[in-house]
Amino acid sequence: MRYSRVGLSGLVVSRVGLGMMSYGDTSRRAWHLDADAALPLVRAAAEAGGTFFDTADMYDQGASEEVTGTLLREVFGSRDDYVLATKVYFPMGDAPTSRGLPRKHLHAAVDASLRRRGTDHIDLYQIHRWDDATPIEETMCALDELVRAGKVRYPGASSVYAWQFAKAQYTARAHGWSGFVSMQNLYNLAYREEEREMIPLCRDLGVLPYSPLARGFLTGSRTRGGGRSTVRCRSDPLAVDRLPLSTVGAIEFLGVVVLALVGSHSGRNLAALALAVGGVAVLTDVRLAGERLGFGYAFANCVGFMLYMVLGHRIATTGPGWRT
Template structure:
């Protein structure tokens, strides 16, 4: 495993982040394909043994049970000071007023609920899961700053939004002397590269580390075009993200993987790891070989010709994932 600084901070993170949306009780929340504790724990342990120190979850994943499973496993298998634990806030956790969003009330309530579920007294990276258009950005940024000063949060990060929204939040924090975001978790992979237009240059300029979600395009980059899995069959959100024109890129991944005699996932992840702003792709792992491929991708170096072949067929997409 290799490690890198998260943006311009002094925080070291493994070049692979284990995305923990995969872990949670399948009868809770909206994802029926998740793995419960018994199936998830061996994978979390495997990740730790491979040198992964960076784990990302969210309060909303499987109605909080992802945080419970991940927190318990990390307490059992790792030393708290040696891991970087990230979670998120924004999604609706209960019906009625103040059940979600980024108001001061919601943020202050949800961090305590997350800490209880995770079984820790702080999180290393607390991320806003989306932009909240119904709450003044000043209210959100001050509340997050107060969590840092209270010791409940070490760093703060953001997720998918427009570049102007991210810039506004950063400017607001700087203007008031509040804590700024150090990371951007956004939708970025070989078949969705719209972030290269504005968000990634902004992150490079501001020293913000990028943590791509869906780095394998919901698995589309790992299999033949048109092949289906249990998750893809039940993934209504993912079915809206990609286009028929993406087929040529998927085929290019397959050709290079065949020439290299490696699984396709390694090629797609290696491409992301070649991008200067990317600190760590967030990789979900439902099977042991998913982790094997992710870890191996860190060492895989693509040639200039291979990078060009992977990129040349890209076609613009409508903005998605915000």
């Protein structure tokens, strides 16, 4: 396992983290696992050197945080051996004060997350979305208060527009508050829109892509004919909403085919290759996004994708030849 600092902060995490959204209340999703079923996976991640575990308070209405806290206490010997990340924004109750990013909810939400996880601090506390109803000055000031109170080590953000992220950072800097150290955004080989603005904006920050396997698409779980080979891709509505087959072109499916071919040559599975190649894309700041201009766009993306594959193959077979 390789380790990196999150941007220019002092927070050190494993280069591959484990998302905990799938672990919690099995009655809510067919593909969710309870604590007993999740334990071998979390243990395997830890034994492989993984130290970064990410969830959110709204995943299974807190059940994911409870399972995460229980499993990590069982797997690791010390709280200092791993990095806990969670997110806040979505409703956690029916009351109008139980959602968004106002000071009242942030203070209440962080205390609730700490209780569910059985710990006294959160390493990375991320806003899950942008809150149009709350001034960004209030949100950034409240996050700074949580840092100064010792409940949060670092603030982070997820799934906002580049201009919103820049506005939040400017606001924090102008007032001397703690700014975001990371951006957790949707980014994978099938969705590279973030290469336009967000990833270049995060040159000095940590980029923590979520859904690096495109909800299983890059592992070959879906076919152009509509076939679905896993429980999740058959029952997860977001797998269809965010990547409907009607909008998936030949280039994206070509990517899965190329991953399979390279995987058979290097002895690595599709998931490992997709993670490696996606990581190379972020590290090298290779930009492939562009306007859809017919054949020219498709050709450019093919060439760019093959570049990703060459670099990913290097990692899968010999390891990177440069320091990261």
